[in-house]
Amino acid sequence: MSARPDWRVFASSDALAEALADDVARALGAAIDRRGQAFLAVSGGTTPKLFFRALSRQKLDWEKVTVIPVDERFVPETSPRSNAALIRNSLLTDEAAAARFVPLFHAAETVEDAATRAAAALASLPWPLDVAILGMGTDGHTASFFPDAANLPALTDPARGGFVLPVHAPSAGEPRLTLPLARLMEAGLLALHIEGKDKRRVLEAALEPGADKPISAVFAHARKPVPVYWTT
Ligand code: 6PG
Helix, strand or coil: CCCCEEEEEECCHHHHHHHHHHHHHHHHHHHHHHHCCEEEEECCCCCCHHHHHHHHCCCCCHHHEEEEECEEECCCCCCCCCHHHHHHHHHCCHHHHHCEECCCCCCCCCHHHHHHHHHHHHHCCCCCCCEEEECCCCCCCECCECCCCCCHHHHCCCCCCCCCEEECCHHHCCCEEECCHHHHHCCCEEEEEEECHHHHHHHHHHCCCCCCCHHHHHHHHCCCCEEEEEEC
């Protein structure tokens, strides 16, 4: 199965952030109506901050929402590189302060041990995800599916079980923890948020026939069109 990008083009980062926050809040609200709770996974990095602020102001039954990171750097929350710290500071404020947050990072000797502990903590969450928002790097990585990750085939295997995998990739900076593609693909709403002309070019190239970037796998295996929220 393979899905097309469904481009959503915005005049500014602010306009994109507001529209994405509206769409995510609507999907979370529908999940609460349907099953009494909602389950959201969000990416880290630099792009999502405005979106997080916009989402944090949405009126929603936030105490019924569970939030997890799509992926995490193997650093404690005191590090400026922690996605958990970004999510706590930018998303879990205002209205969204009532949401439940489950981090991927655990203080363990190795990232493998941390992944085992994170997977145990995530096992009891209300899978499947209702919403997963991905980012993308200019190398074509998404989540922590780095092109030079030794376990890239497992990370992007659409049929794989499990909740959290460790990642070692020289280009990633530090070891990582990530949801595998199989869990992301199950999300009711799976969307990509990218900004800038460079990332648009990278995505378009990754979607050419025969292209083999980690982000290509998302579109190759997605079950429906993937909305791509983009602005210059
Ligand atoms: C992370 C991510 C990652 C991110 C891209 C884009 O922890 O780095 O979740 O997949 O979405 O690297 O990052 P930027 O938004 O900083 O360009």
